[in-house]
Amino acid sequence: MVAHLQQCIVLVWLLAAIMWTSAWWPHSPFVAAGGLLVLSLGHAVFLALELMASYHVSGRDPLSRATVMQCVRAWLAESRTALQVFCWQQPFRSSAVPDHLPEGSRHRGVVLIHGFLCNRGFWNPWLRALRARNHAFVAVNLEPVLGPIERYVQTIDEAISRVTAATGQPPVLICHSMGGLAARAWLRGADATRVHRIVTIGTPHRGTWLARFGRTASGRQMRIDGEWMRQMESECGSTRQVPFTCWFSNCDNIVFPTSTATLPDADNRLAPGRGHVEMAFVPGLRQQTLALLED
Template identity: 40%
Template sequence: MNAAWQRLWSLLRLGGAIALLARGEPAWAVALLLITPLGLLLLFLTLAPPGPTQRQASLAQRLRAWAKECVVNERVFGLDQPWRAGDQAPALAVSARGDKGVLLLHGFCCNRGLWRPWVARLQAAGVPVMALTLEPAFGSIDAYADPIDAAVRQLHAATGHMPVIVAHSMGGLAARAWWRAHGARHTQAPRLISLGTPHLGTRIATLSPATNARQMRCGSSWLAQLPPMPDVDCLWSPCDQIVQPAGNACQPGARLHRVDATGHLALIDTPEAWALLQRALLSDPQLSDA
């Protein structure tokens, strides 16, 4: 579903710009092409303080984060998710070494195409990997628990180990919802690496009437009843323009890892995220560096 409307938006934006150029209106064509970067700029310039104990991002850090976010946004929403979400087959590549597997969970308004660079890199290294598209796109986060459990079991059967779960944004809450629904059936908790997950909610969720967005609102009853997972690394950034305040990306009791000058979507491209995964595959936890 997400891929279809993202393809439509890409075609409308490009087609509209070409039509405006043909009519001799280049300024409007450029404005149409820049609508997303300008919207992102407004978000970065109006960031709320990350929290009472965290230092706020400087203007220079916000602008660097904005520039990186624009690039990643175009790749993810202009190419990987609308056009290349199906390029990841086989979703599960079994390693002869019996390594741990990796389960990749995307966030709100995304699909498995978000993880295309990760899947390619992990498959090249012979690491078993699965990337899910969580459906329904705008339904309850609880609905994602069963497909996540099926993927966890498939990876466990292929490797003999619980997989490492890497989750961006809402995907981290989906992992916690899965653990609430199915955790008692597993003898071991998986390692969860959450990238910009609104563990404590986000104010921006009030802009959407979708069920999963309402669940992610600050102070929602659904969030209040969601138990934490026991083995979690939280990668967060004070320049996160989606999780607001940014400190809400930190699950209480988790290992916290701060990344500066990085926006919400660009967290998936940080060396810190990949390094956390490598340590998790080696079962080498790192102390908090919040």
């Protein structure tokens, strides 16, 4: 569903760009080029506003705030990465790398869980790396897209069972953003020995300031000090049953203040100066995460 929605958005954008350019170029190439630039970089304006909010709100956080130069670098990288992910990988390449479940594999398997308004295409670089190492993996699609986080538990449970059946070992869960909360929702009612480790990348473990503007079921659940978050905090003992590695950034434009992406007693790792989406595409972060499969 997300792929079809994003395909429509990209095609409408292309149509708008063609119509604007065709209408204005004969009269004013300058206006035509300016409008095309606005259409191409409009998303960067929203990302800049998010990063400014992150910088301001994180100033009161216990963890140190990013520098202005780190924020500028993160904005440029996030603007480029967001286009690649939301205009190409997810709309048109979500099935490019199918799930890989080799029988009798001796390597530990992986379940990959994407975040809000994403799909399995988000993980394509990870899937290619796992395929090259012959690790079994399943990358899920969380649907319904705008549903409550608990609705994803069954999908995650089935993926864990499939990977375990292929390898005979508990898999590692690798989660981006809201996907980490979905993994924790699964963990609340599951046998913790069924997974080896949970890795989260930019997950709002204690909510995010931006969620105050959320109107979807899952968006409301991610509000700081909201009812759902308080319930998760009261049951945080479940997170101690499984080793957690939590990647977080001081330039996260979606999950902030900075410390909200960490967990007590977890292996919390800083990815300095990285945006929310970009964080998952840092080669060093990916390499360090995949190294955990050998633990």
